[in-house]
Each structure stands twice: as C-alpha cells, then as structure tokens.
Amino acid sequence: MxxxxxxxxxxxxxxxxxxxxxxxxxxxxxxxxxxxxxPAAAVTAPAASVKALVLYGTESGNSEKLADRTAKEAKKKGIAATVKNMSDIKAADLAKHQNLMVVVSTWGDGEPPDTATGFYKEFMALETKLPDLKFSVCALGDTSYEKFCQVGKDIDAKLESLGAQRVAPRADCDVDYEEAFTDWLGATLTALAPQSVAVAEVPAAALPVASSYGLKNPFPSEVLENILLNGKGSAKETIHVELSLAGSGLTYEPGDALAVIPSNADDVVADLLQAAKLTGKEEIETKATGKKALADALREDLDITGLSRSVLTKLQEAAPHPKLAALLDESAKEQLKEYTYGREIVDAIVDFAPQGLPAQTLASLLRKLPPRLYSIASSPLAHPDEVHLTVAAVRYQSHGRARKGVASTYLADKAHTGQSVKVYTHTNKNFRLPENGDTPIIMVGPGTGIAPFRAFVEHRAELGHSGKNWLFFGDQRYMFDFLYQLEWQEHLKNGTLSRLDVAFSRDQPEKIYVQQRMREKSRDLYDWLQQGAHFYVCGDASRMANDVHEALIDIYQQHGGLTREAAEAELEALKKAKRYQRDVY
Structure with a gap:
C-alpha cells in the first residue's frame, strides 16, 4: 500500500x-x-502563494549571506521572500507583514550589529501588537562570549511579547553555524510553505558541486612574503603577509576580509594533553574531526583555548566539581566572567579535573576550530592574484602561563615563504568605497586597523579616482611602529593621499590617540562631512571605535550647534546612508 x-x-x-x-x-x-x-522529470516551480520578509542584521556579512540563502530556499517552497537589511526598515513596518524570518548576529558584549542598532532600539521600544505575524528567528553568535546570541534572543522574546506567532524554535548558532542554520531553515520553511506545494527532493548524485573555495573547501594559498613591519626596539610584533590566489578563482573587493583556517601550536596541544593526562595517540571521533588520533584533532580541528560557559558546563557534566558548580550558578555571573578572563581550557582542566579526562570526553568539550577573519590590506587591481594581510601577533602572560593568539601566531610562526595557508575570501558589503570616485573619504585606522585603508587608497589610485583621501593613523612609537610609512609618504607625494594625521601614544609623557587628532582637526573634518565625505573606522571595537564615535558626537555638537541627541541622530543618518561604516573587532 x-x-x-x-x-x-x-x-x-x-x-x-x-x-x-x-x-x-x-x-x-x-x-x-x-x-x-x-532522469528526473522537470518540475515547474509553483507560483508563490505566501509572502514573507527575511530581515537580517549583520556586522561581517554572515547574516546577509544566510538571509539570501533563506530567500532562495523559500522560493522553492512557494514562498515569495523579500530580503531587507534592518537598516532599511522601520520597526513599525513589521505590522504590514504576515510572515517574518529574522537572521541576526550579536556583536561584542550582547550588542546588535552596527547597521542594525537603529532598528533594534526602535523595535525593542515597540508597543504595537502583532497578532497576525508569524515568525522565526535564527540568531548568530559566539559561545566564547557570555551574552551568546543575545540580540536574536531579545528579538525572539519581543516578537512573542507582541503577540506574534512563533512557527519554529529559535536557532542559536555558534561560529560553526551550518548544521544549526540548516535545521532551522528546514523547520521554518516547512511551517510557512503553502500546504498544497509538494517539493521534489533532488537525488544526492544530482546535486551541483561547489565550484568555489570556502569554509568546507579552503584554498591552499602559497605564502609569498612574511615581513615584520615594526622596527627593532618596538614592543609590538606586526607582520605583513602576502598570499597567492593564483588559480583559485577567488575574488575580493577593498573592504572584504580573508578567512584564515589556522592550526593550534604544538606547545599548546602538549600542555592540554599533559593537563588531561593523555598521550595524544588515543583515537577519538566527533562531528568536527571524524575518527582520528586525539593529538591530530587537537592540532588541526578543535578550539582548544577558548574558555566559555558552554565549555565549563560540559566539563561540569563530565567531571563534577563543587567549585565549578558554584561558578556556573546564575548568581555568580561576575565571578565566572572574572575566572574566564585571561584563562584557557587547560587552566579549567587543571583547576577542576586534576585527575585528568578520557580522550573522548576531552574532545566532546571542544567546538570546531573557527576560521579567523582578517581585513584585506591590498587592492586586487594593484596586486593581481594576491591578497595581503596586516596581522598583530598576540603574545602575553596571564595567570602564570604564556598565551598566544591562535591565528596571529600561526601566521607569524608557521606561515613562512613557500608554505601554504588554508584560506577563502569573505565578502563584507558593509565596508565599501563610495560608488562615486569623486567622493572624499576620511579613514581612521590605528594599528592593524590600517589594513583596509591601504587597500582603499591603492584601489582609488589604480582607478584614477579624484576624490580626496584623509587618513588618521595611530600606534605606539613613530620610530618603530609607523606601519607602511614609505607607502603613505609616496601617496602624499603623488597626491593620492590628501591628508595624513598621526598619533603616536608613547612618544610623549601624555598619551595621544587618533580621537584627539580628530578633535584638533574638527573644523575641517566637519566641513568634509558636510560636503558629502564618507567616514570609515577600522580596528579595536572595545575602546577605540567608541572613543572615535564620541569624538564625532562632540564635533557635530561643536560645529553643528546640536544637542547630543541631535548629533547622535545625524550619525545614525550617516550610517543609514552608508556614509559612516565600521569594521571593528
């Protein structure tokens, strides 16, 4: 039957x-x-009888890509989906829709993406009931942060409080989001699709094979150059890395990022094995690794440093410890934050599992080693078939141990000329040069934040654009840390760079930073913005980017005669017009 x-x-x-x-x-x-x-019979896609809005909020581009995928898959199910950036819609407009799919990332300490800030504030204050709206939320985040997927959780809860109908459970996606996203998408589209639509499944053998390199199929890029940029005597270790893209078919634009898939350092792997009382020869099997020797999995596949509530919760389940139980209690959030700061997984095993752990248990604690994104420091026009990076090698002491950044020291210590590095390009449409080459731009990029602006200025020079370029750069010392100094001087000489203002914090008793240089030049900076200039910031998100934003507010208050609220509204308008863009980390 x-x-x-x-x-x-x-x-x-x-x-x-x-x-x-x-x-x-x-x-x-x-x-x-x-x-x-x-052969499968050709099937004509049914006319869409359901309409839906796919709303995304993104910082680095992941949510936008997933929103586009959502719309494409929705079409196959008979759903006419419109994709919109949160920056392009008012919260009150949600009442005009009947079906809503949200894909949104969380940034920093539970904050919305830069371009979604305005919508998020409006939406969280919304009081209009939405009883006719069906919705589902896919939240992107990083379990290494305490407020994992917080923005998605907030939007999901707010929609429910307004009476909207959740059609599928919220997905909380870690950096390795593919499986969770796919499950969410399937459940959501099944719930929203018109019941009469039957969708034929394509046999696995007939599925198209991806032709481009990406996360699951990274390109083995040859290292062409690896140069230390800092002078002798510097307290910093900043490297310039040149990689070949020849034969890859990979393309990029200024403002995009390069994803680097690193491996963990041998000494870090050895320390973890010693703490767990294992040899590394034990065989383990997980989704992230398949079946292989533990040491190989720790080196190539797993995140063995990032200490988070998620990891500690799994450790407590595997090896209960009263002190760890107390630390994980909801009332001890500040103590947990204090404990995880500056510590890694090896410390937790030493502190709470001194007896060691079975190999499979250790592997099950760990998530997949995520790729690291670096702002690209080159123009594809100036350097065909190449991509350049500016990387600060992170090394420091904490809680009696030497620590190191996984990807930055991988590039510094292992990416020697002639070696290969696994990479793929990552589009960032939220950090783009103006379409009109006559438009002036202002760039603020201290330290490695200089990377995309090297690409910007090179690109405009190659295209012969006449728009003025103004750069604010800062670092510790002029003698040792003026990154790409000769290049900037050449750009100034030939007119490609119109203005250059620098701030070297350690060259005088009182530290000076880029935001102070902005205030010193506030009249000119305000005039440039009034004349249509685009403003860009790249670098540290926790302090520098906020300090630069505060400087902009002060400048608008001073020269525009505005209240703080009005100045903030002006900056929000610049963001909506894509004239104020940030690439911060």
Missing amino acids: LPAHAPFSESARRLIETALVGLDATQRAWLSGYLASA
Missing part, C-alpha cells in the same frame, strides 16, 4: 496499487532500480 502522504490522486493511487499487486519480488526490485536511475 502507498503511504497516505504519497503525492497521488485517489484514482492514480488505485491504479498504481493494482499494478503492484501483480508483481513478484524480483519484478518490484527491478522497477525500483529503474525508477531510481531514470
């Missing part, structure tokens, strides 16, 4: 069942094989 959900009319069902009754087992097997191998 055919199952009840088989896509046949009653008359067709009777005809098929009658025919099958007269077949023996051999004949049925032959028919099954024949039908399985027969």
Whole structure:
C-alpha cells in the first residue's frame, strides 16, 4: 500500500496499487532500480502563494549571506521572500507583514550589529501588537562570549511579547553555524510553505558541486612574503603577509576580509594533553574531526583555548566539581566572567579535573576550530592574484602561563615563504568605497586597523579616482611602529593621499590617540562631512571605535550647534546612508 502522504490522486493511487499487486519480488526490485536511475522529470516551480520578509542584521556579512540563502530556499517552497537589511526598515513596518524570518548576529558584549542598532532600539521600544505575524528567528553568535546570541534572543522574546506567532524554535548558532542554520531553515520553511506545494527532493548524485573555495573547501594559498613591519626596539610584533590566489578563482573587493583556517601550536596541544593526562595517540571521533588520533584533532580541528560557559558546563557534566558548580550558578555571573578572563581550557582542566579526562570526553568539550577573519590590506587591481594581510601577533602572560593568539601566531610562526595557508575570501558589503570616485573619504585606522585603508587608497589610485583621501593613523612609537610609512609618504607625494594625521601614544609623557587628532582637526573634518565625505573606522571595537564615535558626537555638537541627541541622530543618518561604516573587532 502507498503511504497516505504519497503525492497521488485517489484514482492514480488505485491504479498504481493494482499494478503492484501483480508483481513478484524480483519484478518490484527491478522497477525500483529503474525508477531510481531514470532522469528526473522537470518540475515547474509553483507560483508563490505566501509572502514573507527575511530581515537580517549583520556586522561581517554572515547574516546577509544566510538571509539570501533563506530567500532562495523559500522560493522553492512557494514562498515569495523579500530580503531587507534592518537598516532599511522601520520597526513599525513589521505590522504590514504576515510572515517574518529574522537572521541576526550579536556583536561584542550582547550588542546588535552596527547597521542594525537603529532598528533594534526602535523595535525593542515597540508597543504595537502583532497578532497576525508569524515568525522565526535564527540568531548568530559566539559561545566564547557570555551574552551568546543575545540580540536574536531579545528579538525572539519581543516578537512573542507582541503577540506574534512563533512557527519554529529559535536557532542559536555558534561560529560553526551550518548544521544549526540548516535545521532551522528546514523547520521554518516547512511551517510557512503553502500546504498544497509538494517539493521534489533532488537525488544526492544530482546535486551541483561547489565550484568555489570556502569554509568546507579552503584554498591552499602559497605564502609569498612574511615581513615584520615594526622596527627593532618596538614592543609590538606586526607582520605583513602576502598570499597567492593564483588559480583559485577567488575574488575580493577593498573592504572584504580573508578567512584564515589556522592550526593550534604544538606547545599548546602538549600542555592540554599533559593537563588531561593523555598521550595524544588515543583515537577519538566527533562531528568536527571524524575518527582520528586525539593529538591530530587537537592540532588541526578543535578550539582548544577558548574558555566559555558552554565549555565549563560540559566539563561540569563530565567531571563534577563543587567549585565549578558554584561558578556556573546564575548568581555568580561576575565571578565566572572574572575566572574566564585571561584563562584557557587547560587552566579549567587543571583547576577542576586534576585527575585528568578520557580522550573522548576531552574532545566532546571542544567546538570546531573557527576560521579567523582578517581585513584585506591590498587592492586586487594593484596586486593581481594576491591578497595581503596586516596581522598583530598576540603574545602575553596571564595567570602564570604564556598565551598566544591562535591565528596571529600561526601566521607569524608557521606561515613562512613557500608554505601554504588554508584560506577563502569573505565578502563584507558593509565596508565599501563610495560608488562615486569623486567622493572624499576620511579613514581612521590605528594599528592593524590600517589594513583596509591601504587597500582603499591603492584601489582609488589604480582607478584614477579624484576624490580626496584623509587618513588618521595611530600606534605606539613613530620610530618603530609607523606601519607602511614609505607607502603613505609616496601617496602624499603623488597626491593620492590628501591628508595624513598621526598619533603616536608613547612618544610623549601624555598619551595621544587618533580621537584627539580628530578633535584638533574638527573644523575641517566637519566641513568634509558636510560636503558629502564618507567616514570609515577600522580596528579595536572595545575602546577605540567608541572613543572615535564620541569624538564625532562632540564635533557635530561643536560645529553643528546640536544637542547630543541631535548629533547622535545625524550619525545614525550617516550610517543609514552608508556614509559612516565600521569594521571593528
């Protein structure tokens, strides 16, 4: 008998069942094989009878890519989906829609993406009930942060409080989001799709093979150069890395990022194995690693440093400890934050599992090693088939141990000329040069924040754009830390760079930073912005970017005669017009 959900009319069902009754087992097997191998009939996609809004908020571009995927898959299910950035919609407009799919990332300490800030504030203050709205939320985040997926959680809860109908559970996606996103998408589209639409499944053998390099298939890029940029005597270690993209088909634009898939340092792997009382030869098996020797999995596949509530919760389940239980209590959030700051997974094992851990248990604590994104420091026009990076190698002491940044020291210590590094390009549409080459730009990029602006100025020079370029750069010392100094001087000489203001914090008793240089030049800076200049910031998100934002507010108050609220509104308008863009980390 055919199952009840088989896509046949009653008359067709009777005809098929009658025919099958007269077949023996051999004949049925032959028919099954024949039908399985027969070419699939072309299916005309049904006319969409359901409309939906796919709303995204993104910082680095992941949410936008997933929103686009959501819309494409929705179309196959008979859903006409419109994709919108949160920066392009008012919260009150949600009342005009009946179906809503939200894909949003969380940034920093539970903050919305830069371009979504205005919508988020409006929406969280919204009082209009939305009883006719069906919704589902996919939240992107990073479990290494305490407020994991907080923005998505907030939006999900707010929609529910306004009476909207949740059609599928919220997905909280870590940096390795593919599986969670796919599950969410399937559940959501099934709930929203018109019931009469039957979607044929494509046999696995007929699925198209990805032709480009990406996370699951990174490109092995040859290292062309690895140069220390700081002078002798510097307290910093900043490297310039040049990588080949020849033969990859990978492309990028100024403002994009390069994803680097690093490996963990041998000494860090050894310390973790010692703490867990393991040799590394033990065989383990996880989704992230497949079946392999533990040491190899720790080196190549797993995040063995990032200490988070998620990791500690799993550790407590595997090896209960009263002190760890107390630390994980909801009332001890500040103590947990204090404990995890400056510590890594090896410290937690030493502190709470001194007896060691079985190999499989250790592996199950760890998430997949995420790629690291670096702002690209080159123009593809100036350096065909190449991509350049500006990387600060992170090394420090904390709680009696030497620590190191996973990707930055991988590039500094292992990415020697002639070696290969696994990479792919990552689009960032939220950090783009003006379409009009005559438009002036102001760039603020201290330290490695200089990277995309090297690309910007190179690109405008190659295109012959006449728009003025003004750069604010800062670092510790002029003698040792003036990154790409000769290049900037050459750009000034030939007119490609119109203005350059620098702030070297350690060259005088009182520290000076880029935001102070902005205030010193506030009249000119305000005039440039009034004349249509685009303003860009790249670098540290926790302090520098906020200090630069505060300087802009002061400048608008001083020269525009505005209140603080009005100045903030002006900056929000610049963001909406894509004239104030940030690439911060």
